[in-house]
Amino acid sequence: MAQELFQTEQLAATQMACLRTCPLQHWYRCPDFYYARREVPRLEDDLAAFQMDVWQQAQHILWCRRQGHWIANPGRFTCPGCDYADLCLQSIQINDERVPVGYTRIDDSQPELQ
Secondary structure (H helix, E strand, C coil), X not given: CHHHHHHHHHXXXXXXXXXXXXXXXXXXXXXXXXXXXXXXXCCHHHHHHHHHHHHHHHHHHHHHHHHCCCXXXXXXXXXXXXXXXXXXXCCCCCCCCCCCCCCCCCCCCCXXXX
């Protein structure tokens, strides 16, 4: 019993020493020390509700495509690299007579395909 306790304490001390000297290697060797996996039960009703949500989203996207409307997803994490963030975030209305500064109106968006 005393021998097992000593070995356990020695192993814990070794792990802590490794953790202090090389945390990345400790993370790689002992992932259970950092992460835990548990099962999350899902009921059939939950799965059916999720399936309906996905179907409704798909129907909405298809409807928007038919109407020529594109859903904006503005947010501070999605817009920094977007060339159209200024148009999207300010809700600027664009029509044939009013083209925003810095943009040009073209009739054929893909001339290379002709």
